Amino acid sequence: MATIKEIAEAAGLSIATVSRVLSNSNYPVSDDTRARILKVAQELGYSPNLAARSLRTDQSSLIGVILDNFSSTWAPIIIRGLQDVLHSRGYFSMVVNIPWQIYSQSDVVQNLLGHSVDGFVFVETWHPVGEHLGLLNEKPYVTVHRLFHEPDPFSVIPDDVYNSTLTIDHLIQLDHQRIAYIAGHEEYFSSEERLTGYKQSLANVGLPVEQDLIFRGDWSITSGYQNSQRIFALANRPTAIAAANDQMAYGAILAAQDAGLRVPEDIAIVGYDNDEIAQVSNPTITTVQMPLFKMGRIAAENLLNRIHGKEHVATEQLIKGDLFIRQSSGDPAGADIRAHDYTRDSNIPDSQRTRR
Amino acid sequence: MATIKEIAEAAGLSIATVSRVLSNSNYPVSDDTRARILKVAQELGYSPNLAARSLRTDQSSLIGVILDNFSSTWAPIIIRGLQDVLHSRGYFSMVVNIPWQIYSQSDVVQNLLGHSVDGFVFVETWHPVGEHLGLLNEKPYVTVHRLFHEPDPFSVIPDDVYNSTLTIDHLIQLDHQRIAYIAGHEEYFSSEERLTGYKQSLANVGLPVEQDLIFRGDWSITSGYQNSQRIFALANRPTAIAAANDQMAYGAILAAQDAGLRVPEDIAIVGYDNDEIAQVSNPTITTVQMPLFKMGRIAAENLLNRIHGKEHVATEQLIKGDLFIRQSSGDPAGADIRAHDYTRDSNIPDSQRTRR
DNA sequence: TTTGACATAGAAAACGTTTTCTGCTATTGT
DNA sequence: ACAATAGCAGAAAACGTTTTCTATGTCAAA
Known part of the structure; x- marks a missing residue:
């Protein structure tokens, strides 16, 4: 590893000058010497010792x-x-x-x-x-x-408030009037925000916010399953369930299937996160994705x-974030799991997409 | 940030001595001064400047x-x-x-x-x-x-050879005689190794390795789905499918369901990786996990x-790795998805398990 | 001309360590 | 009793930079 000193000797200049050009200082250096130093540095394969730089400047990069x-x-x-x-x-x-x-x-x-x-x-x-x-x-x-x-x-x-409204508004557009909500763990900030979004969407179109339709899960598939069982037991069954994440939405799908309900015909279901499970479950899950x-x-x-x-x-x-409309809310195009490959995150540049 | 010099002054000693105790050198230092230095360092909240250390020792940690x-x-x-x-x-x-x-x-x-x-x-x-x-x-x-x-x-x-035999041996024990195999992308090292494991397991018990039962996928759900369709079209349908990863195994499950076959009663399916999908699919997938x-x-x-x-x-x-027996090969206990939560990797210490 | 001001470059100090060298004292071996 | 050694501590050099200070020559303004 070449040092600044070796470059100085090779170029017949002082280390001060060499440092100034190699560290992009704005101290004036003649074009002539600058070029010479850069050339020598190139030839010697110079790469700065960042420990030394860090010691001197108190900045480590x-x-x-x-x-x-x-x-x-x-x-x-x-x-x-x-x-x-x-x-x-x-x-x-x-x-x-x-x-x-x-x-x-x-x-x-x-x-x-x-x-x-x-x-x-x-x-x-x-x-x-x-x-x-x-x-x-x-x-x-x-x-x-x-x-x-x-x-x-x-x-x-x-x-989270806005993103949550995306899924609820979507359900409302599909003419759902009674929408149950399975919230996430209350100690999470996101959890309360998403719940707020649910309430806002309903309020926006004059639908009542019924406490009896709001359930509390813990993000797990299990809690989605169990809460959905309670929802299906309601006297006046809602036509849709919105969950605060995809895991719970998937639990809701399992519960619906076990209860003999068709998704989305008998009960529409939406999630949140666009996790892998939302892309591969059967049916695939309508959800919203944060631009991570x-x-x-x-x-x-x-x-x-x-x-x-x-x-x-x-x-x-x-x-x-962005809404992803899939089968669980009624979009038949979601069936593409069998025909197309999927990728995890649309924000990833093509060159970095997962290969496997 | 206290430096070695400040500690030396505070303790009335030279920086050399301070350095020796603070860097755990094995140079002899009296217990007396060592204790004094450690005490002062503690009080001043000393933490070494790693840039300086790195510069001097050419080791950066x-x-x-x-x-x-x-x-x-x-x-x-x-x-x-x-x-x-x-x-x-x-x-x-x-x-x-x-x-x-x-x-x-x-x-x-x-x-x-x-x-x-x-x-x-x-x-x-x-x-x-x-x-x-x-x-x-x-x-x-x-x-x-x-x-x-x-x-x-x-x-x-x-x-991969050994791990692959775990799933195949498992199928053989369940009395499967004709087992189809969906391999991964051939440019992957793991892919060929897992295929080798498949062949070894069959050979071990004297079962023939039939080229007609070996298919080539590309790790994707889609390729698992399509290859399984070909498998189901075979004159003498195999009773089991082993896939080189869980994605393709899941594709096989979807194909079976679309073909009106029950898993595992009509066709048993095993995967590889213990990916999340193996734990949440319906049925859950018997698979093997690498101790990452x-x-x-x-x-x-x-x-x-x-x-x-x-x-x-x-x-x-x-x-x-370790074998995880689940529903797709016939273990009813795999149904626990609805009743229990799951974790991603059994090698993760409890304190580091995912909370969500 | 003279006076700054500016462009350019080098000498040297400094950053916080580790480590070699040097030196002193106390202990050991003869 | 004397030399050799071991134990301990300090002075100083070194690691590779950046940057202040100093020094030179040139050029524009007066």
Whole structure:
């Protein structure tokens, strides 16, 4: 590995000058010497020692990314979005998985600071950042898809209220008047937001919000199944069920099938997330997808702006999602599972789509 | 951030001595001064500047992890396994997603070297490491779950031959005599290995290997569906189908249902991978799971051994998986989808299981 | 002319470590 | 009792950068 010093000798110049051109300083250097240095650097295959640079400038070009759960469906897509802009701007990320249960005990963040990261991204974490980590006052941070309730001025989150209305409005357009709702776990921020969307959609067209039609699940298939059984037992059975995620929607489908009800003819069902299960279940599930890749990109841009001291409007950013109409609400085209392949996330550039 | 110098002043000692105790050098230091230094360091909240350390020692405690596809089902679990041992040994990983299509053009690896990473892990990559990256001769590396055919002495891969026999032996025990096989894409290493396992199991019990019963898919649900249609059209219909992954097994289930066949009564079906789809499909799919978390751990240990110059037997390490018996091969207990929650990977410690 | 101002380049300090070298004291072996 | 050694601590160099300070020559304005 060639150093700046070797280049200086080879070019017959001082290391100061070499540094100035190789670090893109805006200190004036004649075109002549600049060209000579670049040429020599090229020939010697120079690549800067980032440890030395970091030591001198106290900037590492390293971003700490902290996850609650690496294996969630969303996290990898968000991270790809983050890295898409970070890499293009010369930054690297150090992604660490810290389950919220061991959050406070963990010294990982401390170690990240030892690497003098330039900032943090919290992805799908549980607690307000400052709560466990007072030390973060030193470094800029952003949060993506936060799970907690307290607002955070530097977060990029899906517009769950709006997204939820997409599925409910869709059902209303299909002339459903009585729509049951299976909410998610109440300790989740998203859960309450989606419920709000459900209520808004009904209110918008003058439909009553009946408490008897609102059920509480815990995101699991099982809870979707069990709540649906209760829904089917209602005296005046609703014609549609909206669930706060695709897992519960799938549970509803299983329950309907076990109860001898046809989906969507007897009961229409919609979900949320566009998880794999929504794309492969039988019938496929009408759902809404958060633009995770884009959210990652925006978060990274916000963070870099903060790091470089640019103006950043400190406010939550709500990102809208897209509706996917499939069989479970009555679109026969959803049958394409057997005929076509599917991809996971329409926000992924073609070059990065999964091959398998 | 306190430095070694400040601690030296506060303790009335030289920075050399402070460094020796704080870096766990084995240079002799009296218990007295060692205790004093540790106390002061504790009080001042010392955390070493890793850039400086890295500059001086040319070791960064950083590991580059290179992925072909972040969003695969397997990658996150492997990475968690990697990080489980890396973090406990004071290392951090820089995970980068480089699709094989842009592999050679990418300067990401070059940049990683600029960060003077101590080693590389290649996860699910496509090409033999050296092929595109001659520079790797400088740094130790290991590969996990490699997708290419050429053997690699430093790889940790699933024992696909053995794992495949688990599902076939299972079918044979259930008295199936004619078992069709849907193989994966032939350019994948795993694909051919799993096919070999199928043939071995048949040969072991003296069953003939009929070329007419071996079909070629491309991992997709669609290809499982279409190949199964051909299987059902055979004059002497097999009583079981084994697929090289769960997606194709699911395609087989859909095809069976569309053909009016009952699974498993008329046709038994087994898959491979224990993907989410195997756990939630109706019927649930008998399959085999690779111990991804463990593979990640072993790979990390191998790498650290190489880095620290310890003896490492340079040979592929084949890791055995576990059979999961479910409904699609005839186990009624698989019905538990409606009654119980499921988790993705039994190798994940409880504290890290997905919450959602 | 003279005076700045500017463009350009080098010398040297600094960032926070680790480690070699040097030196002192106390202990051991003869 | 004396040399050799071991234990311990400090001074200083080094790692590869960036950046301040200094120095030169050139050019435009007065």
